[in-house]
Amino acid sequence: MEKSRKGPIIFSTIKPFAGLKESLKIGRSEVLDQVRNSNIRGRGGAGFPTGVKWNLTATATDNKKYVICNADEGEPGTFKDRVLLGEYAKLVFEGMVICAFAVGADEGILYLRGEYISFLPELDKTLNQMRKDNLLGENILSKKGFNFDIKIRLGVGAYVCGEETSLIESLEGHRGEPRNKPPFPTNTGFNGHPTVINNVETFAAIAHVVLKGATWFKSFGTDKSSGSKLISVSGDCRKPGVYEIPFGTTLKKVLKMVDAKDTKAVQVGGASGTCVSKKDFKRMIAFEDLSTGGSIIIFNQKRNLLDVAENFLNFFAEESCGQCTPCREGIPVLIEKLKKIKNIKATKGDIEDIFSLAETMQLASKCGLGQTASDALISILNSFKKEYTLAKS
Amino acid sequence: MDKLCSVPKTITDGKTNVTICDAKRSQLIPVLRKIQEKEGYISNRKMQEVAFSLGIHPVEVYSVVTFYSFLTIEKKGKHIIRISNCITADMAGAKKIIKTFEKELGIKLGETTKDKKISLEETSCIGMCDQSPAALIDGKLVGKLTPQKVKNIVKELKK
Ligand SMILES: Cc1cc2nc3c(=O)[nH]c(=O)nc-3n(C[C@H](O)[C@H](O)[C@H](O)COP(=O)(O)O)c2cc1C
Ligand code: SF4
Ligand code: FES
Numbered sequence: 001m002e003k004s005r006k007g008p009i010i011f012s013t014i015k016p017f018a019g020l021k022e023s024l025k026i027g028r029s030e031v032l033d034q035v036r037n038s039n040i041r042g043r044g045g046a047g048f049p050t051g052v053k054w055n056l057t058a059t060a061t062d063n064k065k066y067v068i069c070n071a072d073e074g075e076p077g078t079f080k081d082r083v084l085l086g087e088y089a090k091l092v093f094e095g096m097v098i099c100a101f102a103v104g105a106d107e108g109i110l111y112l113r114g115e116y117i118s119f120l121p122e123l124d125k126t127l128n129q130m131r132k133d134n135l136l137g138e139n140i141l142s143k144k145g146f147n148f149d150i151k152i153r154l155g156v157g158a159y160v161c162g163e164e165t166s167l168i169e170s171l172e173g174h175r176g177e178p179r180n181k182p183p184f185p186t187n188t189g190f191n192g193h194p195t196v197i198n199n200v201e202t203f204a205a206i207a208h209v210v211l212k213g214a215t216w217f218k219s220f221g222t223d224k225s226s227g228s229k230l231i232s233v234s235g236d237c238r239k240p241g242v243y244e245i246p247f248g249t250t251l252k253k254v255l256k257m258v259d260a261k262d263t264k265a266v267q268v269g270g271a272s273g274t275c276v277s278k279k280d281f282k283r284m285i286a287f288e289d290l291s292t293g294g295s296i297i298i299f300n301q302k303r304n305l306l307d308v309a310e311n312f313l314n315f316f317a318e319e320s321c322g323q324c325t326p327c328r329e330g331i332p333v334l335i336e337k338l339k340k341i342k343n344i345k346a347t348k349g350d351i352e353d354i355f356s357l358a359e360t361m362q363l364a365s366k367c368g369l370g371q372t373a374s375d376a377l378i379s380i381l382n383s384f385k386k387e388y389t390l391a392k393s
Numbered sequence: 394m395d396k397l398c399s400v401p402k403t404i405t406d407g408k409t410n411v412t413i414c415d416a417k418r419s420q421l422i423p424v425l426r427k428i429q430e431k432e433g434y435i436s437n438r439k440m441q442e443v444a445f446s447l448g449i450h451p452v453e454v455y456s457v458v459t460f461y462s463f464l465t466i467e468k469k470g471k472h473i474i475r476i477s478n479c480i481t482a483d484m485a486g487a488k489k490i491i492k493t494f495e496k497e498l499g500i501k502l503g504e505t506t507k508d509k510k511i512s513l514e515e516t517s518c519i520g521m522c523d524q525s526p527a528a529l530i531d532g533k534l535v536g537k538l539t540p541q542k543v544k545n546i547v548k549e550l551k552k
Contacts, residue, residue, distance in 0.1 A: 076479045076518040114426075114463050115519045117532040156426060157462035159517055173421030173447075175460040191419070234481045234522035241523050271480075297481060297522070311480045315517055321460075 005087070007244025008220045009228045010204050016090050017135055019207025023098045024143050026210075031102040032058060035206065037214035039226040044070055044162075044199030045269070045293035046368070053196060056186035058103040060194035065105035067096050067148075068171075068190065068197045072113045072155055072162035075270035076315060077295030080230040081200040083242045085112075085119050088204055089126045093150060095203030097135065098210060099196055100148040108150035109190070111167055114157050123152060159319040163367050164197045166321070177323045178367035201230050201294070221247035225286040233258045235267075235298035251281045254296060262300045265384065270295035271312040272372035274379040275305065305387045306342050309377045313338065316373040327370025330361040334374060341388050348390060351381065418447060421457060425464050433509070434468040462516065470505045470512035472550045475529040476538075479518040485525040491515075493540040497547040511550055 005011040023031045036051025057065060069092065073081040084092055096108045112119065127150055130136045140146045158176045160166050165179035168190050189195020205227060209217050218226045225247035231254065234240045238259035245254065251266055266276045268285070269292040276283065276290065283289050299308065313335045322328045337354050340346040358374035365371045380387065421443070428439050435458050444451040458464045476482070476491060494513055495501055505512040521527035524536025530546065 073520055074518060077481065077522050078518075079520040079522050082520045113520075115516075115529055115534070118534060153423070154426060156422060156464055157516070158460065170422060171419055173418040173457065175457055232522060234525065235484060267480075295522075299484075303484065307483075308480055311478075311483055315479070319517060 005242075005244070007228060007230075008246055009208050009217065009244065010084075010088070010091070010201070010230060011244045012208065014091070014208055014211060017094055017207075019209075019211040020094050020097055020101075020135065021141065022211050023101055024141055024146070028058070028102055028104075031098060031210055034210050034214050035102070038209045038217040039214075040202070040205060040209060040217065041225070041287060042199055043201035043205070043229065043293070045075070045272075045291075047287045047291060050198065050202055053186055053198070054099060054103055056184070057105070057194045057196045060187045062194050064107075064191075064193045065103055066190045066193055066195040067100045067103070067105045067108040068167070068195055069096055069108070069110045069200055069203055070162060070164065070167060070197055071116070071200050072111055072159075072167060073116075073200070074113060074159040074162050074319075075272065075293055075295050076312070077232060077234055077267065077270045077297040078293055079232045079234075080242045080294050082116060082119075084200050084204050084230075085116065085123065089123055090130075091204045091207060092200055093126065093130060093203075094135075095198075095206035096150060097140065097148055098206050099198070099203065101140075101143075101146060103194075103196055105194075105196070106147050106149075108148060109171065110150060110152045111155060111161075111171065112152055113155040113162075115155075117154060120152065120154070127152075158321075159315075160321045160367070160369055163369065166367070167197065168195070175321070177321045178369075180366070199293075222284075222286050222288070224288045229285055229292070229294060231285065231292070231294045231296050233296045233298065235296075236260060236263065236300040236303070237298050245285065247286045248284050250284045251276060251290070254285070255281065255298070258298070260298045260300075263298055264301045264303060265299045265305060265380075267297040267299070267308070267376065268292050268295070269375075270297070271315050272368065272375060274375055275308070275383065276379075277383040280383075305380045305384050306338065309380050310335065310338055310342070312376045313373070316369065320369060320373075324364075324366045324370060326361045326364040327366070327373065330357055330365075330370070331373055333357060334377060338377065341390075344389055345391050346388075351390070354378075354381065418449065421447060421454070422461075425454075425458060429464050432468075433471065434465050436466075468505075468509065470510050472511045472531050473514060473529075474511065474546075474550075475514045475516040475519070476502075477517070477519045477521065477525070477527050477529075478515040479522070479525070481518075481522045481525040482527065487526040489540065490526045490528075490538045490543060493543040494547070497544055511547075 040050045041047040136149050138147045161170045161176040163178045166176040170176040185195045187194050221227050268290045317331045440454045441451045444454045521536045526538045527536040
């Protein structure tokens with residue numbers, strides 16, 4: 001599809017595979033340096049420095065290494081990876097090939113969520129063309145000894161499989177239950193081999209980083225968050241969609257961009273994110289402020305935020321892998337208490353219980369799902385006190 | 394049945410024989426996906442066959458099947474409608490859409506028509522948040538659903 005999208009980095013123009021050619025020219029260690037110096041951090045949500053991750057895998061000793069692209073996009077309100085895979089697949093694959101070259105991997109896997117199966121024929125076509133053009137396969141672009149190919153694996157309907165160790169479990173043919181970390185995938189990943197796992201958007205930025213340089217990349221964004229972020233905007237606004245914004249953009253500006261009126265609240269980061277009230281619309285999208293994988297859901301004055309919190313909690317109850325107690329047992333209790341609040345039956349004690357349970361879940365859950373499942377509810381209880389009334393005990 | 398094991402090998406320590414398989418455990422989910430696609434579910438028999446060819450216990454296969462929402466042990470319809478129950482769908486009037494589906498199909502959410510032709514299910518966010526309410530219909534993403542659109546879809550699927 002021809003693209004008419006505009007943006008500072010990913011949506012800026014670039015010649016297909018020019019980043020890969022440049023990489024082969026400058027060599028492994030220079031690619032690793034550029035990625036590290038650009039200060040790019042993972043775009044999937046957690047924000048781990050990509051350069052550090054690649055270095056760990058590059059320096060791990062093993063004759064088998066993997067590069068995995070995490071396209072399990074399942075956070076409610078996120079659809080930027082859908083757009084990238086539909087319109088910028090070559091750029092994403094190019095990022096994976098560059099990564100393979102830098103870390104010394106010979107096998108790549110695109111872990112595509114089952115919901116996106118309709119993209120499969122087109123993606124396969126792109127990969128086949130790349131094989132024909134010697135952009136995949138053996139001695140890529142005549143670089144002797146650089147062999148790499150990418151296959152696609154489909155998910156089978158589990159949000160938690162977006163968590164990197166759970167994704168690996170699922171690739172290995174097991175239930176998608178997150179592992180303890182350490183060990184980290186960078187040295188003990190797929191089938192026990194060193195593995196780089198990055199988000200679709202992270203890979204899509206790489207060719208730009210290598211070709212245009214770390215300094216150029218850092219000229220966008222803030223000191224602590226270099227570059228840009230793709231945001232997926234939905235909910236109460238006239239122009240929902242995917243936008244590329246430099247880090248440091250305020251919510252106020254985003255709301256204007258998408259023509260949102262009468263906004264009461266903005267959920268930043270999806271079901272596992274936080275609900276922001278009007279007085280905080282001057283806050284910005286950045287790792288040091290409102291950190292997000294890109295989900296922005298807008299609620300106008302008519303929306304009931306307790307309903308929103310309940311929808312999110314039901315989502316987590318459905319998607320929890322059930323492996324650890326705080327998450328498995330905690331979420332239903334939060335739902336019970338929230339129902340009590342909605343029926344004006346909750347007392348001050350119930351609210352205290354919610355806060356203390358949420359803290360336990362944050363501290364004692366094994367993976368990000370349980371650790372963040374209570375965040376939306378807590379932020380709504382904190383920032384939107386007018387939304388609920390307590391019972392007179 | 395997809396042959397998992399092309400060259401099964403038997404190893405023995407003199408007392409017991411164990412058959413090991415060259416197929417990798419990592420093929421388990423792709424194989425189960427194919428079975429689900431072809432047969433609409435994964436029967437006990439299939440679970441045992443798959444387990445045997447991978448050299449693992451059937452209960453392991455069962456535990457994987459029951460973990461993933463797109464793998465099922467009950468037979469689903471030939472067509473599957475998965476409607477998103479996410480927040481943006483809710484805000485965009487998904488309840489009315491679900492009601493229309495239920496009425497047109499004569500079944501409730503979570504059920505399959507008697508002729509085993511169509512299943513109506515709900516699912517989490519399907520990445521169509523900008524086009525809610527949306528559904529995943531036989532693997533195709535369909536957005537901006539209206540009652541009229543639903544009627545047309547059902548008519549088409551019933552053919
Ligand atoms: C419950 C859960 C779901 C996740 N889902 C995704 C996902 O869909 N896509 C993704 O890239 N990362 C997801 N992550 C984050 C991954 O574990 C991992 O940090 C990420 O893929 C690393 O890539 P990055 O550094 O490029 O962001 C999820 C994490 C958790 C805890
Ligand atoms: S926090 Fe929840 S989803 Fe994560 S491992 Fe524990 S039970 Fe599973
Ligand atoms: S939040 Fe509804 S499809 Fe994503």
